[in-house]
Amino acid sequence: MLLFTPGPTPVPQNVRNAMSAETMHHRTPEFEAIFEKTRKHLFNLFKTDEVVMIASSGTGAMEAAVINLCKNTLLSVNSGKFGERFGKIAIAHGLNNEEIKNEWNTPVSVEAIVKAVKANADIDAIAVQISESAGGLRHPVEEIAKAVKAINPKIMIIADGITAVGVESIDVTNIDCLIAGSQKALMLPPGLAILGLSNAAIETIGSGIGYYLNLASEIKKQRQNTTAYTAATTLTIGLLEVLESIEADGGIEKLYTDTATRANAVSSALKAIGLHIYPSTPASSMSTVDDENAAEIRNLLKTDFEVNVAGGQDHLKGKIFRINQMGLISNYEMAWVVNAVELCLAKLGRRTYDGTANKIFNEITFGMGK
Numbered sequence: 001m002l003l004f005t006p007g008p009t010p011v012p013q014n015v016r017n018a019m020s021a022e023t024m025h026h027r028t029p030e031f032e033a034i035f036e037k038t039r040k041h042l043f044n045l046f047k048t049d050e051v052v053m054i055a056s057s058g059t060g061a062m063e064a065a066v067i068n069l070c071k072n073t074l075l076s077v078n079s080g081k082f083g084e085r086f087g088k089i090a091i092a093h094g095l096n097n098e099e100i101k102n103e104w105n106t107p108v109s110v111e112a113i114v115k116a117v118k119a120n121a122d123i124d125a126i127a128v129q130i131s132e133s134a135g136g137l138r139h140p141v142e143e144i145a146k147a148v149k150a151i152n153p154k155i156m157i158i159a160d161g162i163t164a165v166g167v168e169s170i171d172v173t174n175i176d177c178l179i180a181g182s183q184k185a186l187m188l189p190p191g192l193a194i195l196g197l198s199n200a201a202i203e204t205i206g207s208g209i210g211y212y213l214n215l216a217s218e219i220k221k222q223r224q225n226t227t228a229y230t231a232a233t234t235l236t237i238g239l240l241e242v243l244e245s246i247e248a249d250g251g252i253e254k255l256y257t258d259t260a261t262r263a264n265a266v267s268s269a270l271k272a273i274g275l276h277i278y279p280s281t282p283a284s285s286m287s288t289v290d291d292e293n294a295a296e297i298r299n300l301l302k303t304d305f306e307v308n309v310a311g312g313q314d315h316l317k318g319k320i321f322r323i324n325q326m327g328l329i330s331n332y333e334m335a336w337v338v339n340a341v342e343l344c345l346a347k348l349g350r351r352t353y354d355g356t357a358n359k360i361f362n363e364i365t366f367g368m369g370k
């Protein structure tokens with residue numbers, strides 16, 4: 001079975017092998033050396049002033065960011081489940097939450113953010129997904145961050161990059177906190193989250209807030225290549241292997257180019273067989289199709305063609321399917337997935353099978369078009 005859900009993503013064999021070594025004690029020079037190397041790679045990936053790893057799923061990092069960087073009112077962008085979560089976190093901690101809500105295929109506009117910030121001087125942090133995984137949408141985060149900093153540079157910009165870090169190049173010039181999670185683009189099992197922080201964020205954090213998610217405690221320790229509490233040793237070893245694999249495969253820029261090409265080849269192939277891409281601004285992390293037969297296609301993909309893709313949640317349940325584009329993905333696997341989708345449409349009697357999806361995918365991927 002091919003796992004093509006936009007999280008969790010498949011863990012490469014060499015990474016699984018690296019994580020099969022005996023459990024290492026976290027307070028040892030051996031582990032500190034691994035931690036130091038991993039940190040170096042992370043600085044290269046995040047391009048932020050500081051990076052911090054915490055043992056939690058991605059949501060733990062979202063919560064850490066909100067409580068450490070927002071003291072009054074959070075402006076949250078809700079174009080899907082994950083954006084909605086930022087608001088819920090703020091409310092759970094007694095912070096004010098102002099929300100800009102859109103349909104899950106619609107990105108927030110820079111104008112709407114600027115208007116909200118100008119209207120409410122209590123807003124001291126903004127939380128937004130770079131790639132909102134609920135509908136596979138790309139928000140204009142860099143433009144938002146730039147516009148907000150021009151109004152008030154003290155407002156903290158929290159960017160959830162859980163399905164963006166490792167997928168595409170992100171301009172962090174005006175971003176204060178960039179979040180990643182292990183089980184999406186980083187091709188690891190769940191349980192590790194990473195925050196990239198700006199110097200302005202570190203200043204705002206001060207002595208930190210909370211206990212386990214107090215970022216000041218972690219920054220202090222991680223600068224010494226250790227962690228405040230027991231490190232997720234096995235996942236850190238896996239992360240180092242992933243980051244070294246990306247280097248060995250030609251580096252992070254090549255991965256970004258490959259991912260963009262693949263996402264384009266897949267969406268072009270799907271459109272060529274009459275399917276519709278759901279978001280108005282698709283992210284490169286996944287290809288999302290809205291279709292009246294979405295549930296049937298997803299079922300057939302699994303039962304007849306050994307491909308596991310994700311569906312939709314809440315009001316999009318049974319209405320969309322989402323195909324992962326994150327990580328080191330083989331072209332031959334991706335070619336099979338688009339071909340399998342075309343076979344599903346033939347089985348449903350919607351079109352005669354003629355290999356169009358595969359043709360378009362291969363033409364774009366291998367530059368055979370013209």
Ligand SMILES: *Cc1c(COP(=O)(O)O)cnc(C)c1O
Nearest residue numbers: 057058059082131133162163181
């Ligand atoms: C998966 C995901 C999360 C939540 O991460 P968990 O690891 O499930 O806690 C947050 N934001 C985005 C954009 C995601 O895709």
